[in-house]
Amino acid sequence: MKLTVFATTDVHGAIYPYDYFTDTDKNSSLLHIKSYIDWYKQENPEEIVLTVDNGDILQGGVWNDYDYEHRAGSMLVPKIINDLYDIIGIGNHEFNFGLDYLYTVYKEIEPVIINANVDFKDHPLKKRVLPYEILEKETSSGIIKIGFLSVVPTQIMKWDAFHLEGRLTVADMRKTVEETAAEMKAAGADMTILLSHSGLSKNPDHLRKYGENQTLLMTMVKNIDGIIFGHTHEFFPDADFEVEIGTIDFRKGTINDKPMVQPGVYASHLGMLTFEIEKKDGSWNSLDRTACLIDTREIPLTQELKNKYEPDHQKVREFLSQPIGKIEAVWHTYFSRLFPSKAVQVVAEAGKAYTEKLIQSGELESQPVLGFNAAIKAGRDGPDDFTVLEAGEVTLSEAINLYKHANSMVIIKINGATLKEWLEWSASQFNSPDETDILLKPNRSRDGFPSYNYDTFFDLDYVFDITQPPKYDSTAKLINNSSRLVEVRYRGKAVEDEEVFIVPANSYRVAYTPFLRNAEILHESQLNVRDIVIEYIKDSPDFVLSDPMTILPRGRYKISTATKAKDYITEDQQIKHLEEKGDGFSWYEINLD
Known part of the structure; x- marks a missing residue:
């Protein structure tokens, strides 16, 4: 039998x-x-x-x-x-x-x-x-x-x-x-x-x-x-x-x-x-x-x-084909763990706009608002696991592709000390400079660092020294008493530990991250993050692309991302396609001088 x-x-x-x-x-x-x-x-x-x-x-x-x-x-x-x-x-x-x-x-x-x-x-x-x-x-x-x-x-x-x-x-x-x-x-x-x-x-x-x-x-x-x-x-x-x-x-x-x-x-x-x-x-x-x-x-x-x-x-x-807005240039996440990406930043901007409306209405106190986001799709599940929006009309389908999870919007208050730990966690996505790939693999089960746990704060300027050991693993567990964060500035001034910031976050990040579990929750929205992004795109926003991160030591590094990414390299980016790896991914040289 x-x-x-x-x-x-x-x-x-x-x-x-x-x-x-x-x-x-x-x-x-x-x-x-x-x-x-x-x-x-x-x-x-x-x-x-x-x-x-x-x-x-x-x-x-x-x-x-x-x-x-x-x-x-x-x-x-x-x-x-x-x-x-x-x-x-x-x-x-x-x-x-x-x-x-x-x-x-x-x-x-x-x-x-x-x-x-x-x-x-x-x-x-x-x-x-x-x-x-x-x-x-x-x-x-x-x-x-x-x-x-x-x-x-x-x-x-x-x-x-x-x-x-x-x-x-x-x-x-x-x-x-x-x-x-x-x-x-x-x-x-x-x-x-x-x-x-x-x-x-x-x-x-x-x-x-x-x-x-x-x-x-x-x-x-x-x-x-x-x-x-x-x-x-x-x-x-x-x-x-x-x-x-x-x-x-x-x-x-x-x-x-x-x-x-x-x-x-x-x-x-x-x-x-x-x-x-x-x-x-x-x-x-x-x-x-x-x-x-x-x-x-x-x-x-x-x-x-x-x-x-x-x-x-x-x-x-039919459901997905509903047009909701337009963009003037292509958005993608092929290099988003190192370089600015509007496909990532738009979620942060949507969260900030939502938060600032609450401040204007008096529902929230007036404090500096910091927008952040992580690339949800950046290669974890293969060479097609990236977000790409071509210039022109944006449909509901493409908006969903920007943020595919059903996380709700949760606005929290944190101080500068917590913000620095958050940035240390993001800095932990990098290998040491002598490794072949500057980025840890985007998986989650072994020694990788999934892109959805790498947050970029678009309203700050910060410097990471990756010669130092990472302080956290990909799950935000403390693994070293080290520091890669050299400095962090908000509007040109160094962030002090006692400073207060409002951060439009998501339910997953707040509940999952150890150093955020005691953060003061100011607002829990009935809307999920994706709905807020969709409404933001409907208003045809025109935000400036932000590049907040500097990596030390400066120099040329290799990363692995999709072979298709070579078709999206622009003249102003210091990126060179080196060779295909044979699995839909390729090696690229990134100039961080």
Whole structure:
């Protein structure tokens, strides 16, 4: 008897094979995955075939944005979920829109929804989300009971504190898995599959209690027969996966003899767990277990399926095509971690304009306002993971591309000392001058520094000396008693520790960052940051591009960014394309003299 479990994770709304930001067809999507699974079931009628999702499917794509704006009974993503899955778990981004919206979506979803480590207290989600599910499947040897459980990082209480604080609690993942798997075994589960919305890491900070990426610990838990994991947007099995611990068999896709898959992001891959099982002496046993990834680009898309979802696709296109303003020159984020970028700065300017209106109305006290932002899309998920707006009309689609997250606007008051720590964190994105790449990799799970944690303050002038060790890691954890910040000035004057500033921030940054958690919150907006940006662009703003940062020592450095970036180098930029790396990225020389 053969059991096959197909799995997705971190789909982030990549439903239809279309890039809505470039208006081009794509050769990967959730519809490709459904085409393959439908074909597989038809070709293998004797197998038990189940399909699961490991979370982060309800946020991150334009289909999700459409659903949020049309949540009164005409949502689109629940349709494909109902067509495809048997079980779905919960990811951290499912909480971005708040619990009430999540419940609204889940009422439209038919598959069983599971999570074992979140206690929703008295919210209706308490009854809608089960701690685990045991599916019973009839075979020629009798019924087999296949159990599924799901966990999510406890860090959701930081990332979405403004939605979740006081409304739910989250238990440690590893402990929850141990206890729940034992409970499922006692309830009769013959096999148990874990949906772990958590990455695979050796970092001690992740492996201790309440760590973020604990999946390695899950491989050591009794009563777990297979693992689907995610969250970090990486791939497993993959010989390039930088983990050397336990017993790893990349050919079979196992760690500590447990088959495991992490199928990337945006439906780029489909995970597949395969079990050869038999019933002997009244018990089900696994004779062989393997895991593999299927590249979605190699899957033929069923035209009938594409036609079925074509009307929904057109609804999304119509929704996104609304013109909201104009820009005079191209905006992009290809070099935004080193050079000024209007695609990044516009969010800061929108936040400042929103804040200054509140000051003018008397709702906020009059204090200096500092705008900041980070590049959300700057290469973390591949060479196409950048924001590009061509000159001319700006549509709603392009505005969403500037700021894709559902974070709300939170205005805080900080002093100069806190501001300096904030800048030290940003300075920590740089390697030492003798490294090949001046920038740490834009990933998040190992030793990188994701662009969305690198903030630029456009109303300041500051100098970083990168010969000094970084003070923080990418999560804002203190790692050295060092300082890269040489000086910081506001309107020409050195910033003093006791000075007071108002900062239009976002809910993620305020809740996530350790040195901001005690900041005084002056205003919590009912609007999210993206809505504020859209309204700002509608007013056709004309702001001056700011270049606040100086790097020491001066000189020429190398960085890696998309090969396409060479077409966007302007004459006034000291940037030279050196060579292609062969993966859609290239090396560039940056002159910082």
